[in-house]
Amino acid sequence: MSDIEPTADTEVHHHAQTEGPGYATPQAAIEESDPERLAYVMGLYVGTDVDAPDFLSVVDVDPESETYTEVIDRVEMPNRGDELHHFGWNACSSSCHIDELERRHLIIPGQRSSRIHVVDTKNRRDPQIETVIEPEELFEYDLSAPHTVHCIPDGEILISMLGDANGELPGGFLELNDDFEIEGRWDPPGEIEMNYDFWYQPRHNVMVSSEWAAPTTYYPGFDLEDVENGMYGQRLHVWDWAEGNVEQTIDLGEDGLIPLEVRFLHSPEATHGYVGAALSSNIFHFFEADGEWHAENVIDVESREHEDWEMDVPGLVTDLLISMDDRYLFFGNWLHGDVRMYDISDPANPRLADRIWAGGYFGDSHPTGADDREVVGGPQMLQLSLDGERLYWTTSLFSSWDNQFYPKEAEKGSVMLKADVNPRNGTMELDEDFLVDFGDSPHGPARAHEIRWPDGDCTSDVWQ
Amino acid sequence: MTTHDIVLEWQDGQTEHISVDEDETVLEATRANDLGLPFGCLTGACATCAGRLTVGDLTHQRPPRALKDYQQQQGYALLCIAEPRSDCHIEVGARIQAEMIVTPWK
Ligand code: FES
Numbered sequence: 293m294s295d296i297e298p299t300a301d302t303e304v305h306h307h308a309q310t311e312g313p314g315y316a317t318p319q320a321a322i323e324e325s326d327p328e329r330l331a332y333v334m335g336l337y338v339g340t341d342v343d344a345p346d347f348l349s350v351v352d353v354d355p356e357s358e359t360y361t362e363v364i365d366r367v368e369m370p371n372r373g374d375e376l377h378h379f380g381w382n383a384c385s386s387s388c389h390i391d392e393l394e395r396r397h398l399i400i401p402g403q404r405s406s407r408i409h410v411v412d413t414k415n416r417r418d419p420q421i422e423t424v425i426e427p428e429e430l431f432e433y434d435l436s437a438p439h440t441v442h443c444i445p446d447g448e449i450l451i452s453m454l455g456d457a458n459g460e461l462p463g464g465f466l467e468l469n470d471d472f473e474i475e476g477r478w479d480p481p482g483e484i485e486m487n488y489d490f491w492y493q494p495r496h497n498v499m500v501s502s503e504w505a506a507p508t509t510y511y512p513g514f515d516l517e518d519v520e521n522g523m524y525g526q527r528l529h530v531w532d533w534a535e536g537n538v539e540q541t542i543d544l545g546e547d548g549l550i551p552l553e554v555r556f557l558h559s560p561e562a563t564h565g566y567v568g569a570a571l572s573s574n575i576f577h578f579f580e581a582d583g584e585w586h587a588e589n590v591i592d593v594e595s596r597e598h599e600d601w602e603m604d605v606p607g608l609v610t611d612l613l614i615s616m617d618d619r620y621l622f623f624g625n626w627l628h629g630d631v632r633m634y635d636i637s638d639p640a641n642p643r644l645a646d647r648i649w650a651g652g653y654f655g656d657s658h659p660t661g662a663d664d665r666e667v668v669g670g671p672q673m674l675q676l677s678l679d680g681e682r683l684y685w686t687t688s689l690f691s692s693w694d695n696q697f698y699p700k701e702a703e704k705g706s707v708m709l710k711a712d713v714n715p716r717n718g719t720m721e722l723d724e725d726f727l728v729d730f731g732d733s734p735h736g737p738a739r740a741h742e743i744r745w746p747d748g749d750c751t752s753d754v755w756q
Numbered sequence: 757m758t759t760h761d762i763v764l765e766w767q768d769g770q771t772e773h774i775s776v777d778e779d780e781t782v783l784e785a786t787r788a789n790d791l792g793l794p795f796g797c798l799t800g801a802c803a804t805c806a807g808r809l810t811v812g813d814l815t816h817q818r819p820p821r822a823l824k825d826y827q828q829q830q831g832y833a834l835l836c837i838a839e840p841r842s843d844c845h846i847e848v849g850a851r852i853q854a855e856m857i858v859t860p861w862k
Contacts, residue, residue: 343792373795404796459801508821511802513857695854
């Protein structure tokens with residue numbers, strides 16, 4: 293049982309057979325969770341002329357509420373310039389056996405600033421900043437550009453770091469203790485050059501990490517010359533989870549340029565996962581067979597002609613996620629403008645089930661109604677309800693890359709959209725009544741990035 | 757301490773004059789003057805703070821890792837690590853960073 297005090301503003305769950313945070317199994321998460329009522333969403337001003345810090349927004353996603361689809365609270369960061377990007381919980385279902393732990397603190401890194409914020413969500417509707425780790429403290433470990441946050445089963449927190457103190461390679465991993473102090477480096481320096489996302493499967497003693505590029509390469513924007521010069525990643529690293537070293541590196545080749553989000557199936561027994569290669573617009577299935585890990589390209593998104601473009605437009609697969617029951621894979625084509633849903637009952641042979649068009653270069657720019665505000669940008673960070681029936685997404689990728697591909701997003705801000713999913717039939721339908729407009733933010737139009745649920749979600753919970 | 761007059765020019769026509777010491781970065785001086793210029797890493801790695809020097813002389817106090825040589829030749833500078841060595845005119849604002857890199861494929 294969680295030890296968050298039950299108040300009217302606190303969402304508490306009582307979980308059979310667990311003492312700590314989260315749920316005993318993915319199936320328990322589906323069965324025991326209530327529908328999400330609040331979403332935490334990253335809001336950004338970095339890189340614009342708006343003179344205000346980035347913020348954590350609390351979005352009301354309870355259709356019964358009077359403030360449905362509104363941002364009901366904003367926690368401003370203490371500094372400007374962070375580029376809040378990905379974030380995570382101090383504890384997830386991987387710690388559900390540890391009774392003194394609670395899923396209560398959000399660890400919110402600044403991608404550009406290298407500053408790490410810890411936010412206390414004891415009051416779910418009114419979170420407060422608890423502590424801040426300043427960039428200089430990270431630089432002391434020769435690390436910068438914090439990205440993915442995963443809690444690890446003993447209450448500690450692991451963060452992928454994309455650069456060294458100069459924003460160059462190699463990156464690595466930083467470990468925080470349960471008092472949110474830097475414990476040190478998790479990996480022996482130099483195991484990898486590039487870093488990005490990672491996911492671990494403790495029962496199999498394995499972690500898989502992916503590669504973006506050096507911060508000095510991707511921070512300023514996307515330059516094709518850097519691709520030609522081999523400055524972007526195309527490899528996966530398979531780690532010995534207990535030892536913290538790389539056991540195997542898989543080169544994805546030309547079809548695997550810029551492998552970003554890594555998702556294992558949720559079942560702790562599974563030795564299957566997926567990674568999206570953003571630039572080559574492919575999805576790779578990775579799996580263990582005969583004591584080795586393999587990766588196969590299982591989905592190709594074809595580039596499309598566009599009258600305003602000299603070259604065909606790639607889909608640019610950015611975020612992907614897997615439903616809690618391990619049945620469906622969802623991903624967004626940020627440039628094309630479609631969100632796709634694949635049946636992965638046979639993990640090696642995903643089958644396209646459905647897709648929705650909203651924004652992007654080929655989607656409807658007014659998908660929720662002709663009088664509604666224009667959607668600038670394409671489907672980007674995704675989050676799915678634990679029961680698999682509601683899919684949400686935002687439209688911003690990274691401030692400097694947004695400015696190149698969707699310059700109007702700086703003036704209009706992002707939106708958060710939603711589709712109703714029918715898992716039985718394998719279909720999705722855009723919810724035309726749901727649009728959260730980050731263009732209306734008090735200091736000016738803001739970008740919106742990753743989404744998390746207070747009570748666990750499909751892109752962070754891991755089971756032991 | 758030698759101080760220089762710096763003219764900041766925004767794309768919308770706004771201009772501001774500030775004095776910047778030789779051992780102070782242009783960004784530090786703008787922050788002290790409450791002029792909200794964009795920034796990110798503050799170490800010369802991200803180019804969020806890019807400005808374009810049209811008149812004068814700036815020096816980077818550490819290598820400007822986020823700039824390519826050709827961008828430096830075009831006058832781009834990273835204001836978080838740039839100190840003045842003469843009076844300067846600098847184009848500023850978020851658009852400068854966006855201008856610095858060509859959008860591919862289009
Ligand atoms: S703020 Fe990052 S280079 Fe100046």
